[in-house]
Amino acid sequence: MAGRSPDAPARPIGVRRGAAMLRAHLAGAGPALAAVLALSAVDAAAGLAQPLLVHRLIDAVGAGAAIRGIVALLAGTIVLAAIAGAGQQYLLGRTAETMVRSLRHTLIGHLLTLPMAAYRRHRVGDLVSRVGADTAAVRAALTGGVVDAVGGALVILGAGIAMFLLDRLLLAVAVGVLALAVAVVLAAGARIRELARRVQESTGEMAAGVTRALGGMPLIRAAGAADAEIAAVRGAADRAWAASLRSVRLQALLWPASGIAVQLAFLSVLGLGGARVAAGALTVADLVAFLMFLFMLMMPVGAVFGAISTIAAALGALTRIGEVLDAPAEDAADRPRPGAAPDFSGAAPAVSFEEVTFTHDGAAAPALDRVSFTAEAGAVTAIVGPSGAGKSTLLELIERFAEPDSGVIRVGGADLRDLDRARLRAAIGYVDQAATAVSGTVAGNLTLGLDGVDEGRQRAALAEVNLLGRVEAHPDGLAAEIGEGGVALSGGERQRLALARCLLADRPLLLLDEPTAALDSRNERALREAIAASARRRSVLIVAHRLATVADADRIIVLDQGRVAGVGDHAGLLAGNALYRELARDQLLG
Known part of the structure; x- marks a missing residue:
C-alpha cells in the first residue's frame, strides 16, 4: 500500500476531500443531521416571516385594522426562532463531539501502528498535537462553521426569494454590491487555510519542544541548558503567535466586509427605492419590508463569511491529520502465509x-x-x-x-x-x-x-x-x-x-x-x-x-x-x- 510518512509534505485538503474524510466518522449521525437541517429551516423561516409580518402590521395600522393577532404571530416567530436555534446548536454540538471522538479513535489507532522509523523521524509532541489541537479545529468547523453556513445560506435564499417577489430591480442592485464582498472572501479562503495549517504546525512544534524539554529535564539541568530550552520553546510559541496573528488580521479585515457590503447595498436600495416610491412603482410597505430583508442579510452573510474562515482553518488541520492517516501502517505490505508459525521444539534453529x-x-x-x-x-x-x-x-x-x-x-x-x-x-x-x-x-x-x-x-x-x-x-x-x-x-x-x-x-x-x-x-x-x-x-x-x-x-x-x-x-x-x-x-x- 502506497503512502507517505507523517512528516512528509501533503497536498492541501479541499472541501470535497475533507468532507469525504469525515463522512466515515459521521456514521449513524444521519437522523441528528437531518434534525439540524430541519431546525435550521424552521429558524430561517421564523426569521424570514418577521419582515412579512411587519409589512402586514404597517398595512394594518394604516388601514386602522386590528393588530393584536399580527403582534402575537410576530412574538411567536421570535420565540420559535430561539427554540429552533438552541435545538440545532445542541444536536450539532453532540454530533460534533461524537465525530471528533471517532476521528481521534481512528487517528490514535493508526498512530500506534506506524513503522518504528516514523517515530524516530517525527517529534512526539507534534503527533500528539494532531490528536488534540487539530481535531479540536475540525470540531469547531462543524459546530460553528457548518451550522452558520447552512443556516446563513437558508436565510439568504429565503430573503432573496422574498426580495425577488417584492422588487427585482432593487434585488439586482443589492446582489451586485454583495457579490463583490463574496468574491473577496472566497479569494481569501485559500490564504486562510494555508495560514491555519501554519498555525497548527507551529502549535505542534511548540508541543514537541515542551515534550522534548520535559523528557530530558535531568540532562538539561545538568548541562545548564534550561535557559536555551526555554528560549527554544518560547521561539516556537512566538512562531505560533505570529502565524495566528496573520490569520486573525486577515479574518479581521474580512469580517467588516459583510457589514460594509450590506450597508452599501442598503444605501443603494434606499436611494433607488425612494425614487421608485416617489414614482409610484413601489409602496412604502414594500420598501420597508425589502429593507428589513436586506438588514436580515447582515447577520447570515457575516456568519457565512466567518464560516468560510472556520472551515478553511479546519481544512488546514485536516491536512495535517491526513498526513498521518495516509502514512502506511507497518504491516500494510505484509502477506502472511495462513498457518505459518515458528517452531521452537528444536527441529529448526531458533x-x-x-x-x-x-x-x-x-x-x-x-x-x-x-x-x-x-x-x-x-x-x-x-x-x-x-x-x-x-x-x-x-x-x-x-x-x-x-x-x-x-x-x-x-x-x-x-x-x-x-x-x-x-x-x-x-x-x-x-x-x-x-x-x-x-x-x-x-x-x-x-x-x-x-x-x-x-x-x-x-x-x-x-x-x-x-x-x-x-x-x-x-x-x-x-x-x-x-x-x-x-x-x-x-x-x-x-x-x-x-x-x-x-x-x-x-x-x-x-x-x-x-x-x-x-x-x-x-x-x-x-x-x-x-x-x-x-x-x-x-x-x-x-x-x-x-x-x-x-x-x-x-x-x-x-x-x-x-x-x-x-x-x-x-x-x-x-x-x-x-x-x-x-x-x-x-x-x-x-
Whole structure:
C-alpha cells in the first residue's frame, strides 16, 4: 500500500476531500443531521416571516385594522426562532463531539501502528498535537462553521426569494454590491487555510519542544541548558503567535466586509427605492419590508463569511491529520502465509540470518552487510562487537521493527515474511537497550500485554531478578507509580523490571539488548542466574559488552562494521579471533 510518512509534505485538503474524510466518522449521525437541517429551516423561516409580518402590521395600522393577532404571530416567530436555534446548536454540538471522538479513535489507532522509523523521524509532541489541537479545529468547523453556513445560506435564499417577489430591480442592485464582498472572501479562503495549517504546525512544534524539554529535564539541568530550552520553546510559541496573528488580521479585515457590503447595498436600495416610491412603482410597505430583508442579510452573510474562515482553518488541520492517516501502517505490505508459525521444539534453529543486509534511512553505508548466522533452539547465543557494529539492529530486525534490504530471516524455521507480526511478537520476549518503561505502576509495566497474572506470579518474577525487596519496601508495593518513562526507577531497576516482564510472559524466544549494562556486580550476577535458568526452557539471544555476561554462552557471534567477524564459544574465540581477544583485553566486554 502506497503512502507517505507523517512528516512528509501533503497536498492541501479541499472541501470535497475533507468532507469525504469525515463522512466515515459521521456514521449513524444521519437522523441528528437531518434534525439540524430541519431546525435550521424552521429558524430561517421564523426569521424570514418577521419582515412579512411587519409589512402586514404597517398595512394594518394604516388601514386602522386590528393588530393584536399580527403582534402575537410576530412574538411567536421570535420565540420559535430561539427554540429552533438552541435545538440545532445542541444536536450539532453532540454530533460534533461524537465525530471528533471517532476521528481521534481512528487517528490514535493508526498512530500506534506506524513503522518504528516514523517515530524516530517525527517529534512526539507534534503527533500528539494532531490528536488534540487539530481535531479540536475540525470540531469547531462543524459546530460553528457548518451550522452558520447552512443556516446563513437558508436565510439568504429565503430573503432573496422574498426580495425577488417584492422588487427585482432593487434585488439586482443589492446582489451586485454583495457579490463583490463574496468574491473577496472566497479569494481569501485559500490564504486562510494555508495560514491555519501554519498555525497548527507551529502549535505542534511548540508541543514537541515542551515534550522534548520535559523528557530530558535531568540532562538539561545538568548541562545548564534550561535557559536555551526555554528560549527554544518560547521561539516556537512566538512562531505560533505570529502565524495566528496573520490569520486573525486577515479574518479581521474580512469580517467588516459583510457589514460594509450590506450597508452599501442598503444605501443603494434606499436611494433607488425612494425614487421608485416617489414614482409610484413601489409602496412604502414594500420598501420597508425589502429593507428589513436586506438588514436580515447582515447577520447570515457575516456568519457565512466567518464560516468560510472556520472551515478553511479546519481544512488546514485536516491536512495535517491526513498526513498521518495516509502514512502506511507497518504491516500494510505484509502477506502472511495462513498457518505459518515458528517452531521452537528444536527441529529448526531458533533464529537464522541468511545473507541479510540492512541500511538505516539516510545512512550511506549498511548497518548489516550480508550477515549470516544461526542461533540454536534451547541455547544462549551472545552477540558482541564494538559500538556501532549492528548488534541492536539484529534484534530489531527479528522483532520486525524494520525490514531488511535483502536476505532472509527465520525464526523457529519460519520466514519472518510469512508470519503474522502479532503472532511473531507473541513468541518473543524483548528487552531493548534503554529498558523502556511506560508511565504507570510497577504492576502495570510488569503485566503489559498480559492478562490474568496474579500478584503471586508477579512477585515471583520480581524475585528472580532481585527486585522484589525494592518494590515491597515502597508503601504502595506493586501499585507504586514509576513516573513518565520510569523516571522513579534507576537504570538498573528498569532493566530488571523489563527482564522480569519477559520472564513473566514466558515466551519461547528472549531477545536481550545489554540487559546488565546498568547493574552492579551483585545484581548482574542475579540477572545472569535468571537468564541461565530461563535458557533451560527457552532460546536466548543476548547483546552484551560485559565478558561475564557472554562467557558462558553456548555460541558467540562477533560483529564488526555490520559483518560477522567470528563465531564460536568463549575459549575458541579467545584463542582464534583477534577482535574478540582485543575486546576481552580492553574490557569492552567487561
